[in-house]
Amino acid sequence: MSDTPDTPDTAGFAATARSQTSRVRRGTGRTVLSDVAKLAGVSTATVSRVYNEPEKVSAAVRERVEQAALALNWFPNAAGRALASTRSHIAGIIIPTLDDQVFASQVSGMQAAFAARGITLVLGCSNYDPAQALVQVRAMLARGVEAMAIVGEAHPPELFDALRLYRVPYAVTYAYRKESPHVCIGFDNFAAYVQMTEHLIALGHRSFAVCIQPTRDNDRVQARVAGIRATLERHGLAVRPEHMCEGESTIAFGRRSLRSIWQAASERPTAVICGNDHIALGVLREAEELGIAIPHELSVTGFDDLEISKEIHPTLTTMRVDTHEIGKLTAQHLLDMLDGKRAQRGHEVRALLQVRESTGPASR
Amino acid sequence: MSDTPDTPDTAGFAATARSQTSRVRRGTGRTVLSDVAKLAGVSTATVSRVYNEPEKVSAAVRERVEQAALALNWFPNAAGRALASTRSHIAGIIIPTLDDQVFASQVSGMQAAFAARGITLVLGCSNYDPAQALVQVRAMLARGVEAMAIVGEAHPPELFDALRLYRVPYAVTYAYRKESPHVCIGFDNFAAYVQMTEHLIALGHRSFAVCIQPTRDNDRVQARVAGIRATLERHGLAVRPEHMCEGESTIAFGRRSLRSIWQAASERPTAVICGNDHIALGVLREAEELGIAIPHELSVTGFDDLEISKEIHPTLTTMRVDTHEIGKLTAQHLLDMLDGKRAQRGHEVRALLQVRESTGPASR
């Protein structure tokens, strides 16, 4: 049974001789840690220490190991590392879509902050579909993500259950609600639209239209609509159904919406609140075409403060949120969790109103 | 000397949870494959087969295993899988920045195509810095990426050497050059700007200005400038140094540039070629402020065809590239490589000229 003298792993056979040595080995032929150990004349444990706890290795030995690794062009295999240490050095983020600048810049902020700490970010897009988000989260859990960020809280309970079950620290981003059971890092969508609506009411507006993204499965947009409605209600006002337009986040949708609002039989609104700058840009564009004077005849507001919004005519009243900062703060929070710090209650970022030319006193 | 156990950086959350477990087993307490095997009354090998080669398992056993997995809420651990199978199911992409829509949508295209095949995409941003790109590629190689995409070919040779050494299939994206030693999937930046320049020359323009992104370390932008220069030269023309502006990709840079061009002592150009729509939007905006008639007094061109470009006044002449498609094609190519298909020569995507109101006949 045991007449073969060569112990398969730690014994010293040359790197090249390896593949021929035994029939059982399935190896890839790549340089591995033990090759480096052999060349440096140290144990595998020492090589590992050089890369994980360098202060515990003498300078001379460290130097020798680094030389050997360089000579063999070796670097640690992440799968082996992850398996042995139960640390994957991976974090995940789920966003609705990269096609929206606000999410892209949030990813960008997180990516940079994580990379600085040697953590790789893996990205999943849900396309605004809760089922897809759940699938992505499960896949990331399987990958062994150490932390996760996810946009919004309108997700299946199983999603958060899974996160808790696996004890993966996570944060809900982009949205912020004080009452949320999750750690939230973002802004209060409800409050932001309250502020915007109050701005218009203060200007004397009493008749409103709303052009907004799909509310389905989207807590952020729902909160915005709720903010508008609550504020109007407080002033004894409401949006007529025919002045409530819901559709995709495009210039084209904004144009279509204003046309239908203008052609409706009911009294025309004096203000249009849009779900974001894209839609507002479309409304402005269509207004120009219909010969509607902005803001004299109609006030228009957006959200996001795109670079273009202060350059067009008339310049667009909108709100600005630093989404890059949201990403950075989220990464910092998650890194703190990984470092064993106590959990925060979340972090509220301000949405800042930018009053420009597209809003003015109501004409009626 | 140093019996202090605190490793400042990499030691983390794992430490606390661990100490309670048995001294021998370091396990995480998570459900593992063998638990499923036990519950289903089969061997671990069979469980593995159910998920990797289901056709080799009888329907009855398969059913039993699936039930057990569901009951225990088990799913395979990626690190263990990667280690044992030498397949990581990870692909990587390196882009300059997510803050540019064209790269974000390329990532989006790849991500979707890969996800459909169970491959996770990991993202790295180089911030237009070749050194950072190299670091990111090495990190991804360590992660065991099975394939890689990287924007542009202006990278350190070590980067491509590493890719070749590890036999990782890769593609250069966004840029396409027939003579490139790499598989390229993108469009010909040189040819695109030749076409744009020819468009203006055909309109009678003889005096040009150029406002473009930084050329340093950026082969795509360099190719664009070369395309402009070569075309002009063929017609016996050239850009005066004071009409050559290089700067960041923003509306503000476009505005600044036009102002300086207009204030220069030399004869004013009749056309401004911009490196992208952002810059062109700035030029248009500043022209309006300076009272320059577009296109009568000055023609302006962009690149990318942003949604806004056909909505502003005057509408912008630009070029359109389907970057989402580039991402999708790249993923398909890389998947083909992983499936062992023969390498393609790359794939050229067309950049389409969109002639609009911002270009017209030269006035001089």
Add this chain to the structure above:
DNA sequence: TTGTAGGCGTTATCAG
């Protein structure tokens, strides 16, 4: 400070 040895969760080989 360094070495030894066993384990991390899964897959692959080979025998039954």
Add this chain to the structure above:
DNA sequence: CTGATAACGCCTACAA
């Protein structure tokens, strides 16, 4: 079609 068992590459408790 199924099971036993040895890798996969690295980390870490413990011993020296």
